[in-house]
Amino acid sequence: AQTVTQSQPEMSVQEAETVTLSCTYDTSENNYYLFWYKQPPSRQMILVIRQEAYKQQNATENRFSVNFQKAAKSFSLKISDSQLGDTAMYFCAFMNLGNNNDMRFGAGTRLTVKP
Amino acid sequence: KAGVTQTPRYLIKTRGQQVTLSCSPISGHRSVSWYQQTPGQGLQFLFEYFSETQRNKGNFPGRFSGRQFSNSRSEMNVSTLELGDSALYLCASSDFGATGNTIYFGEGSWLTVV
Numbered sequence: 001a002q003t004v005t006q007s008q009p010e011m012s013v014q015e016a017e018t019v020t021l022s023c024t025y026d027t028s029e030n031n032y033y034l035f036w037y038k039q040p041p042s043r044q045m046i047l048v049i050r051q052e053a054y055k056q057q058n059a060t061e062n063r064f065s066v067n068f069q070k071a072a073k074s075f076s077l078k079i080s081d082s083q084l085g086d087t088a089m090y091f092c093a094f095m096n097l098g099n100n101n102d103m104r105f106g107a108g109t110r111l112t113v114k115p
Numbered sequence: 116k117a118g119v120t121q122t123p124r125y126l127i128k129t130r131g132q133q134v135t136l137s138c139s140p141i142s143g144h145r146s147v148s149w150y151q152q153t154p155g156q157g158l159q160f161l162f163e164y165f166s167e168t169q170r171n172k173g174n175f176p177g178r179f180s181g182r183q184f185s186n187s188r189s190e191m192n193v194s195t196l197e198l199g200d201s202a203l204y205l206c207a208s209s210d211f212g213a214t215g216n217t218i219y220f221g222e223g224s225w226l227t228v229v
Contacts, residue, residue, distance in 0.1 A: 037220075043203055045220035091158065102148075102171050103218065105158035
């Protein structure tokens with residue numbers, strides 16, 4: 001069974017600083033997707049970034065980037081130049097290729113950006 | 116393009132009743148999936164529909180069911196409600212095409228069972 005572990009229940013960072021959120025996963029599959037979703041107080045799940053396992057290059061989206069270590073089954077999220085609007089719950093998620101949207105989520109990391 | 120739309124946003128039901136939640140996916144998306152979010156269990160996959168067929172189902176009792184219509188809109192139904200069914204129910208859609216299996220979520224339906 002696939003499991004996703006986020007070992008940091010809560011984190012905080014000063015505005016404009018950089019923060020890294022950790023995620024590890026367990027799978028025997030070789031082809032899969034990894035995602036980071038953000039859930040602000042409104043509870044809307046917003047896609048932050050996604051990574052295909054077959055791609056060696058780490059995904060980036062503006063201030064957000066990942067460090068994908070396939071052998072170590074690690075998928076961390078780095079947020080640069082943190083902004084107050086980044087305050088939210090962040091969920092790491094795993095999905096097997098072709099597994100019909102059965103995503104497995106981690107427990108989440110509550111990130112607070114302090115002014 | 117409009118996002119994933121869920122209705123109702125908030126509802127309160129009594130134990131033993133049933134509830135139906137509705138989801139309209141992003142235009143052109145044929146896959147709709149449902150998730151339950153609770154403080155204790157986190158986010159859990161309920162089921163996924165594609166072209167009116169359930170393709171995948173999570174580990175939930177038979178009281179949880181769903182369906183998808185020809186216009187890709189989906190409904191989920193929970194019968195004989197229990198207190199533990201109180202949760203945020205999230206619907207998501209994807210197109211398995213241009214965005215390659217990326218899943219977009221609605222704002223959710225808050226269900227409180229009293």
